[in-house]
Amino acid sequence: MSCHTSVAEPIEETPASTPGGSPRLRTVALVGPPNCGKSTLFNRLTGMRQKVANYPGVTVEHHSGKMKGIGRNDLTLIDLPGIYTLATYSEDARVAVDVLTGKMPGVPKPDCILLILDVTHLNRQLMLAAPVFSMGLPTLVLLNMADQLEARGGKIDPLGLARELGHPVALISAAQGKGLDAIPEFLLRASLKLDSGLRPVQLPVLQSAASCRSWATQVTGRTRYQTPAASLWTRRLDSLLLHRIFGPIFFLAVVVAVFQVVFTLGQPLSDGMGTVLTNAGARAALLLPDNWLRVMLRDGLWNGVQSVLVFLPQILLLFLFIGVLEDSGYLARAALIADRVMRSIGLNGKAFIPLLSAYACAVPAIMATRTIENKRERVATILIAPFMTCSARLPIYTLIIAAFIPDHRFLGGVLGLRALTMLGLYGIGFLAALLTAKMLNSSVMKASHAPFILELPQYRWPTFKSLGFRLYDRGKLFLQKAGTVILGVTFLVWVFSVLPIHGGQFSDLSQSIIAHLGRAIEPVLRPLGFNWKIGVGLLSSVVAREVIVGTLGTLYGVDPATHALGLQAALRHDLALGGAIALVVFFAFAMQCTSTLIVVRRETNSWKLPALQFAYMTTVAYVAALLANQLITHLL
Amino acid sequence: MSVLALSDAKVGSAGVVERIELPDEVSHYLAHLGFLPGTSVEILRHAPAGDPRVYRIDGIEVGLRNETARHIFVKLTPESQEEAA
Numbered sequence: 001m002s003c004h005t006s007v008a009e010p011i012e013e014t015p016a017s018t019p020g021g022s023p024r025l026r027t028v029a030l031v032g033p034p035n036c037g038k039s040t041l042f043n044r045l046t047g048m049r050q051k052v053a054n055y056p057g058v059t060v061e062h063h064s065g066k067m068k069g070i071g072r073n074d075l076t077l078i079d080l081p082g083i084y085t086l087a088t089y090s091e092d093a094r095v096a097v098d099v100l101t102g103k104m105p106g107v108p109k110p111d112c113i114l115l116i117l118d119v120t121h122l123n124r125q126l127m128l129a130a131p132v133f134s135m136g137l138p139t140l141v142l143l144n145m146a147d148q149l150e151a152r153g154g155k156i157d158p159l160g161l162a163r164e165l166g167h168p169v170a171l172i173s174a175a176q177g178k179g180l181d182a183i184p185e186f187l188l189r190a191s192l193k194l195d196s197g198l199r200p201v202q203l204p205v206l207q208s209a210a211s212c213r214s215w216a217t218q219v220t221g222r223t224r225y226q227t228p229a230a231s232l233w234t235r236r237l238d239s240l241l242l243h244r245i246f247g248p249i250f251f252l253a254v255v256v257a258v259f260q261v262v263f264t265l266g267q268p269l270s271d272g273m274g275t276v277l278t279n280a281g282a283r284a285a286l287l288l289p290d291n292w293l294r295v296m297l298r299d300g301l302w303n304g305v306q307s308v309l310v311f312l313p314q315i316l317l318l319f320l321f322i323g324v325l326e327d328s329g330y331l332a333r334a335a336l337i338a339d340r341v342m343r344s345i346g347l348n349g350k351a352f353i354p355l356l357s358a359y360a361c362a363v364p365a366i367m368a369t370r371t372i373e374n375k376r377e378r379v380a381t382i383l384i385a386p387f388m389t390c391s392a393r394l395p396i397y398t399l400i401i402a403a404f405i406p407d408h409r410f411l412g413g414v415l416g417l418r419a420l421t422m423l424g425l426y427g428i429g430f431l432a433a434l435l436t437a438k439m440l441n442s443s444v445m446k447a448s449h450a451p452f453i454l455e456l457p458q459y460r461w462p463t464f465k466s467l468g469f470r471l472y473d474r475g476k477l478f479l480q481k482a483g484t485v486i487l488g489v490t491f492l493v494w495v496f497s498v499l500p501i502h503g504g505q506f507s508d509l510s511q512s513i514i515a516h517l518g519r520a521i522e523p524v525l526r527p528l529g530f531n532w533k534i535g536v537g538l539l540s541s542v543v544a545r546e547v548i549v550g551t552l553g554t555l556y557g558v559d560p561a562t563h564a565l566g567l568q569a570a571l572r573h574d575l576a577l578g579g580a581i582a583l584v585v586f587f588a589f590a591m592q593c594t595s596t597l598i599v600v601r602r603e604t605n606s607w608k609l610p611a612l613q614f615a616y617m618t619t620v621a622y623v624a625a626l627l628a629n630q631l632i633t634h635l636l
Numbered sequence: 637m638s639v640l641a642l643s644d645a646k647v648g649s650a651g652v653v654e655r656i657e658l659p660d661e662v663s664h665y666l667a668h669l670g671f672l673p674g675t676s677v678e679i680l681r682h683a684p685a686g687d688p689r690v691y692r693i694d695g696i697e698v699g700l701r702n703e704t705a706r707h708i709f710v711k712l713t714p715e716s717q718e719e720a721a
Binding site (some may be wrong): 228 | 670680690
């Protein structure tokens with residue numbers, strides 16, 4: 001029910017006898033520095049789909065899966081967070097060390113290691129090899145991005161390197177799936193305990209960064225390693241995209257373009273989808289006998305879910321954009337441009353990546369705060385992350401905007417009032433985050449000076465395959481949510497909207513339990529311009545933000561005054577402009593998400609923070625919605 | 637040969653890292669990105685707001701705020717010094 005993708009599976013004990021190997025080899029660990037293509041390889045080897053993006057620090061937990069991709073279902077592969085060193089300064093590095101030393105509860109100690117390094121930066125990446133070799137486990141060194149090394153005129157002698165390292169070495173390209181045969185071969189040799197014919201080597205005794213570094217440089221020097229030329233494209237693009245004037249303009253243009261496309265392209269698509277779904281529902285209803293069963297299926301199950309389903313095209317468009325930005329490497333540049341703002345509110349630049357991912361969903365964002373070493377800054381980031389406009393707010397935003405905001409165009413039709421309104425909603429969410437951070441910084445959280453250190457990856461073309469997978473995963477997640485949480489809650493809303501039963505007849509909506517409940521809370525919500533139906537919608541959406549659209553779809557579908565209208569028309573029938581804007585403003589600030597509350601509780605080990613967060617955000621939401629409604633009704 | 641703070645070196649100039657005066661966990665992290673005495677570093681560009689700046693070190697590009705770069709000391713290469721003069 002949470003809105004983040006987690007495909008981590010529990011590690012099962014494999015049966016003692018396994019074909020093609022001795023019973024000893026069971027667990028393989030995948031180790032490597034950040035952003036070296038580790039998760040891409042993990043996905044290849046297991047056939048699973050972990051999130052992959054072109055910036056460091058995407059994997060913060062360890063994940064595991066059976067090595068189905070190479071036909072070794074008997075082996076479990078553990079994907080570890082990217083680490084530069086086994087010396088632990090942050091939580092993600094600590095996780096990696098605990099797993100490798102067998103200290104992580106519930107995870108068996110790995111029997112061998114796949115060490116993956118980005119061969120285009122071998123001098124630096126090889127520094128990790130010395131501490132990993134000294135764990136004493138059979139290790140295969142995978143030199144990833146071999147295709148890029150060649151394309152950019154770099155050179156390496158893998159055999160020579162293997163002799164220097166005392167461990168087998170293979171050149172691979174995880175993205176293109178090349179050279180991966182070396183992995184099953186190595187695993188077979190490791191399980192049979194075959195001698196690799198390589199002599200053990202002298203490792204730096206004092207494993208300080210400096211000694212690892214000079215060791216790495218000596219090794220690569222003796223193996224005719226040639227650093228590839230810097231990608232000219234990346235430099236040229238950066239001189240444009242980080243330009244003093246053009247850089248920020250491009251940044252803004254990207255953001256505006258995203259919203260504009262979500263409306264100009266997304267709205268017709270979702271309208272079309274709405275028509276199809278409504279017709280399909282009506283046709284299916286005719287096939288059923290005209291009794292309570294038909295009413296229940298149509299009003300109780302179909303109406304609510306279909307009103308949420310129509311937003312699928314817009315959600316997918318949003319994730320297509322996020323995917324392109326992430327995979328291309330532009331996000332790191334955006335972090336660089338935004339650092340000035342982050343600093344002015346006392347936040348570490350490292351908080352930028354988690355906050356950015358909160359635009360998709362706050363749950364993985366809150367988990368990603370583990371890369372922030374400083375506890376106070378981490379808590380501050382957790383507190384402000386849910387103010388970032390997550391994709392679960394998109395349905396109610398687009399519904400209200402399409403129903404109430406006229407489609408005015410400026411600048412020859414390029415820029416629309418609807419997209420601007422949407423931008424404004426994202427803007428006030430960001431502003432709330434900013435002010436909250438500022439407040440925390442000047443009172444509870446004293447500023448600390450964790451430095452901003454950001455590696456800028458090379459630009460890459462996003463692949464259709466990777467984008468396709470993202471959309472598929474997101475679409476699936478959305479449909480699952482619609483079929484479970486949203487269906488469940490809206491069905492309950494319907495049940496209470498027809499109860500109590502009098503003389504074998506459902507009650508009228510106005511006499512139902514839900515109407516009584518709604519009217520009981522109406523006095524509190526009147527000043528915001530909300531009627532009791534919106535109130536019920538707000539209550540039901542504490543579970544998840546999208547639920548409000550389902551609840552409204554259900555309630556307006558049951559109401560005889562509006563059941564023949566579409567949801568947009570029904571809302572216009574019932575709400576004034578002030579109330580409508582107040583509603584989206586409420587959603588911009590309110591903590592209507594059980595999954596987020598649960599993950600905050602899990603990450604902080606107490607209910608204190610989530611309770612505080614819920615109370616704070618609801619108060620802000622109420623006051624802001626009240627202001628919005630009062631201002632609009634009195635001024636317009 | 638003058639040694640100066642990395643934050644004071646001009647965009648476009650290049651030098652060799654002399655020493656780093658930062659707390660352990662920071663200098664450790666920087667070391668693994670390549671900021672170690674003896675490594676050559678190039679000042680590539682600055683972010684639109686002027687700070688942070690982007691440095692090329694050891695084949696990669698790293699963004700650092702000036703407040704951090706102030707504690708990294710470099711010896712400029714002769715060509716860069718001539719340009720500066």
